[in-house]
Amino acid sequence: xxxxxxxxxxxxxxxxxxxxxxxxxxxxxxxxxxxxxxxxxxxxxxxxxxxxxxxxxxxxxxxxxxxxxxxxxxxxxxxxxxxxxxxxxxxxxxxxxxxxxxxxxxxxxxxxxxxxxxxxxxxxxxxxxxxxxxxxxxxxxxxxxxxxxxxxxxxxxxxxxxxxxxxxxxxxxxxxxxxxxxxxxxxxxxxxxxxxxxxxxxxxxxxxxxxxxxxxxxxxxxxxxxxxxxxxxxxxxxxxxxxxxxxxxxxxxxxxxxxxxxxxxxxxxxxxxxxxxxxxxxxxxxxxxxxxxxxxxxxxxxxxxxxxxxxxxxxxxxxxxxxxxxxxxxxxxxxxxxxxxxxx
Amino acid sequence: xxxxxxxxxxxxxxxxxxxxxxxxxxxxxxxxxxxxxxxxxxxxxxxxxxxxxxxxxxxxxxxxxxxxxxxxxxxxxxxxxxxxxxxxxxxxxxxxxxxxxxxxxxxxxxxxxxxxxxxxxxxxxxxxxxxxxxxxxxxxxxxxxxxxxxxxxxxxxxxxxxxxxxxxxxxxxxxxxxxxxxxxxxxxxxxxxxxxxxxxxxxxxxxxxxxxxxxxxxxxxxxxxxxxxxxxxxxxxxxxxxxxxxxxxxxxxxxxxxxxxxxxxxxxxx
Numbered sequence: 006x007x008x009x010x011x012x013x014x015x016x017x018x019x020x021x022x023x024x025x026x027x028x029x030x031x032x033x034x035x036x037x038x039x040x041x042x043x044x045x046x047x048x049x050x051x052x053x054x055x056x057x058x059x060x061x062x063x064x065x066x067x068x069x070x071x072x073x074x075x076x077x078x079x080x081x082x083x084x085x086x087x088x089x090x091x092x093x094x095x096x097x098x099x100x101x102x103x104x105x106x107x108x109x110x111x112x113x114x115x116x117x118x119x120x121x122x123x124x125x126x127x128x129x130x131x132x133x134x135x136x137x138x139x140x141x142x143x144x145x146x147x148x149x150x151x152x153x154x155x156x157x158x159x160x161x162x163x164x165x166x167x168x169x170x171x172x173x174x175x176x177x178x179x180x181x182x183x184x185x186x187x188x189x190x191x192x193x194x195x196x197x198x199x200x201x202x203x204x205x206x207x208x209x210x211x212x213x214x215x216x217x218x219x220x221x222x223x224x225x226x227x228x229x230x231x232x233x234x235x236x237x238x239x240x241x242x243x244x245x246x247x248x249x250x251x252x253x254x255x256x257x258x259x260x261x262x263x264x265x266x267x268x269x270x271x272x273x274x275x276x277x278x279x280x281x282x283x284x285x286x287x288x289x290x291x292x293x294x295x296x297x298x299x300x301x302x303x304x305x306x307x308x309x310x311x312x313x314x315x316x317x318x319x320x321x322x323x324x325x326x327x328x329x330x331x332x333x334x335x336x337x338x339x340x341x342x343x344x345x346x347x348x349x
Numbered sequence: 350x351x352x353x354x355x356x357x358x359x360x361x362x363x364x365x366x367x368x369x370x371x372x373x374x375x376x377x378x379x380x381x382x383x384x385x386x387x388x389x390x391x392x393x394x395x396x397x398x399x400x401x402x403x404x405x406x407x408x409x410x411x412x413x414x415x416x417x418x419x420x421x422x423x424x425x426x427x428x429x430x431x432x433x434x435x436x437x438x439x440x441x442x443x444x445x446x447x448x449x450x451x452x453x454x455x456x457x458x459x460x461x462x463x464x465x466x467x468x469x470x471x472x473x474x475x476x477x478x479x480x481x482x483x484x485x486x487x488x489x490x491x492x493x494x495x496x497x498x499x500x501x502x503x504x505x506x507x508x509x510x511x512x513x514x515x516x517x518x519x520x521x522x523x524x525x526x527x528x529x530x531x532x533x534x535x536x537x538x539x540x541x542x543x544x545x546x547x548x549x550x551x552x553x554x555x556x557x558x559x560x561x562x563x564x565x566x567x568x569x570x571x572x573x574x575x576x577x578x579x580x581x582x583x584x585x586x587x588x589x590x591x592x593x594x595x596x597x598x599x600x601x602x603x604x605x606x607x608x609x610x611x612x613x614x615x616x617x618x619x
Contacts, residue, residue, distance in 0.1 A: 042521075046524075047521050072524070073521070073524040086516075088537060
């Protein structure tokens, strides 16, 4: 699908298999919500195609546009958007009533849904008096009550307190598993994405940077965004007989690199620091300058300027022994075998 | 709060005496006529006056006309407010200007304009008369029309503001749940702007109830047909001042009730 809203462009090719939970992960402003709105028919596409179970819902070239209200979708909005003037049970029955189910039958189904999400006692309350977690479950029940083929979730945990998030994430995961249709979730929270999804799609500036299982994505990041999320050093460059010339300056020697454009990942734990130039086995040795020391429990992340710039993770004891402080020059060493190289 | 004393005192500036005197004159200017009205009210005869045929007739007609005007304003004014709030089209600014013009237009001019449109030889008046046999000037329908013309803008701008400040994503949510545009409007949009609808309708009704200029110009002053309360007050002032005062008191009471009813909106709590 491709959308254009003012200067913002979105160009995304996304395929979700039945039974799969896919999370679109990206920073704010990457176009995540626009994808959901596009799929829901709330934001018309300029070019592209939206198809669900083989049925085309939207294709501007062919003048196909199925309006939101006739798409078999359910959507959970970021702040849930429960109708404040309706009771909880009427909120859930809303979709069925809108699709022509008579009131008694719609109410019965809505009550069954409330039962399933454990909120039967709250049926007659107004949404304003619910807790965040309860509101989330009502929103989910409302979206699923119409039995949609596609469930869209926009930052489902963002409106919740950090303290209740872990438990509610488990609950949500359980509810999502009981739904058999296609599930697509967008979030800017990597923990949420990895906890909920079978597959991640990384989105930045309206483009898909990477897609794969959480394990694949974290082991082989293809963007600065993912590398920062995972906390590793990512270099991009051109490899030629095991020497990688880095795009931003500097070079690294690595083993097993195939020639051509590559990504190289160096875990901060494998970066060694020395006060004087080391003469040992490491193939990659260069002089840098510590610009930042970040104490995180029993580890210190040292951000280093140099060619290339890199982040090292050492113990507080090591920092003391080196008497390393901000602005100090320091030698950096990385073993060639510790560099993970894969084609770009 | 731990503010230094001189700073806390500095929040309240010393008021210049001249300013307070002028403010007092301004307040008295509003207050004295009201006191006059209350003092001159023939309290002992008020019940008899209220039951006198001329007061009752005017009262009944006023209620009928102002409520009808409010109903018409709801039926066509809410869609107009929705159009102004939700659609972008060339000429929207002009349409909004035309819609609110009657708020600043001298009502007499409105009456003249209505005559030129719906009068016997008006733009539509002749056609209405020959095609449907409908004559609007100098009829109760004409009085209702005049009141609608003057009062509807209050409803339109209030509801438009309500629609603009409403979170339209609730409408998106309703559509993803399968609600048609009409269902969204009836079950989501209008309930969510209910406070604006109520306030707009009350303002509109109060304005219609007090309408004088456009009504007397377009509909004339026929007791039982077009003589609403304000017209009756004006006329009775010469023949039966007590009736005029009682009618005025009724209108004042209505205004006060509206003000109290909308106090959260207008007067604020601070």
